[in-house]
Amino acid sequence: MSKKIAIPILSLMFAMLMPNVVAAETVMQKVARTGVLTAGTSRDALPFAYVDSQEKLNGYSVDMLILIKEQLEKNLRKKIKLQLVGLSPSERIPKIVNQQVDIVCDASSFTWERDKKVDFSVSYGATGTQLLVNKGSNLGSAESLIDKRIGVLSGTTNEQAIARVQPKAKLVYFKTRAEGYTALQKGTIDGFSSDSIILEGWLQQQKNPDAFAIVPDRPYSQEGIACMVPENNSQFLDTVNYSLVKFMQGFVNGNERYVAIFDRWFGSQGTVVLNRDLRDLVVETMKLVIEFREEIPKSEL
Numbered sequence: 001m002s003k004k005i006a007i008p009i010l011s012l013m014f015a016m017l018m019p020n021v022v023a024a025e026t027v028m029q030k031v032a033r034t035g036v037l038t039a040g041t042s043r044d045a046l047p048f049a050y051v052d053s054q055e056k057l058n059g060y061s062v063d064m065l066i067l068i069k070e071q072l073e074k075n076l077r078k079k080i081k082l083q084l085v086g087l088s089p090s091e092r093i094p095k096i097v098n099q100q101v102d103i104v105c106d107a108s109s110f111t112w113e114r115d116k117k118v119d120f121s122v123s124y125g126a127t128g129t130q131l132l133v134n135k136g137s138n139l140g141s142a143e144s145l146i147d148k149r150i151g152v153l154s155g156t157t158n159e160q161a162i163a164r165v166q167p168k169a170k171l172v173y174f175k176t177r178a179e180g181y182t183a184l185q186k187g188t189i190d191g192f193s194s195d196s197i198i199l200e201g202w203l204q205q206q207k208n209p210d211a212f213a214i215v216p217d218r219p220y221s222q223e224g225i226a227c228m229v230p231e232n233n234s235q236f237l238d239t240v241n242y243s244l245v246k247f248m249q250g251f252v253n254g255n256e257r258y259v260a261i262f263d264r265w266f267g268s269q270g271t272v273v274l275n276r277d278l279r280d281l282v283v284e285t286m287k288l289v290i291e292f293r294e295e296i297p298k299s300e301l
Contacts, residue, residue, distance in 0.1 A: 028076075028239070031072060032078070036080070037065075037102055039084055039102060040085045040087040040091070040095055040104040041062055042089075044177045045059070046198065047060050047198075049062055049107065060125065060264075064105050065103070067243045072239060085101055087101070087106070092155075096118050097230070102229070102236075103229050104229075105228075107127065108226060121226045122241050122289045123225055123285055124225060124244045124247065124248060124289075126285040127278075128281075129161035129162070129195065129196070129220045130214050130219050130220065131192065132193075132194065132214055137215070139215055141216065150191050151193065152171050153180070157223055158193040177202070196214070200278070201272040244289075245289060245290060245296060246301060248289060249296050253301075255301050
């Protein structure tokens with residue numbers, strides 16, 4: 001074979017092999033190589049993840065990502081940059097599967113269907129599915145949702161919860177929560193479904209909160225909030241879980257830094273003041289996760 005023929009053939013072979021090399025790279029290897037952790041999060045899921053007044057992605061789940069980044073720096077013994085990417089609910093899993101983000105932490109909940117495509121961390125919070133309605137609405141019970149126009153975001157567990165509770169509800173799809181809130185205010189839908197804590201967050205930001213209500217008193221579902229990572233990345237998932245359990249254990253044990261993080265979002269002066277039932281649910285979720293794990297040494301907290 002002449003050199004003129006051999007070189008193009010070798011070039012073609014390398015071009016064909018290189019995508020497989022990149023695809024086989026784990027998240028830990030990628031972060032170690034690039035020094036960057038690319039994380040997806042929400043733009044409108046206050047207080048978990050949202051765009052703040054300074055046009056920056058912020059929130060409780062973003063703080064979890066910062067803790068995960070710090071643990072990666074410790075494990076890899078190098079500085080890591082946290083690169084945040086705002087995603088819609090429908091973008092989350094495709095972006096993970098296509099390796100465009102290394103992790104998603106926002107207000108995601110576990111489902112078996114999602115688990116076929118990604119892996120989930122331990123739960124670091126809890127919420128449920130409820131409805132935001134106009135004051136005086138009689139919505140709440142499953143029967144009351146029959147033939148009612150209920151706003152949902154496509155690809156969310158809220159959509160699934162409403163469809164399960166009342167298959168005869170008329171689901172109206174929105175791309176963002178802001179669109180759903182506006183539709184409710186204009187009267188084009190009868191209720192908007194989202195996570196309990198996110199609805200509380202929106203309501204507490206309004207000038208006229210008494211014009212709305214969150215129903216029913218008992219959520220249609222109770223769900224743990226967790227991060228999502230690519231499948232077959234056990235070392236990275238171990239680091240994520242260790243970071244989250246370390247935070248929760250520190251919070252429950254009164255560690256000053258971790259208590260401050262939680263209270264920043266959910267305390268009496270926090271971004272969203274949780275009612276006692278919601279706060280107890282979040283703390284109980286943390287305690288259950290901690291109980292099934294070996295205690296992290298105080299020197300690590």
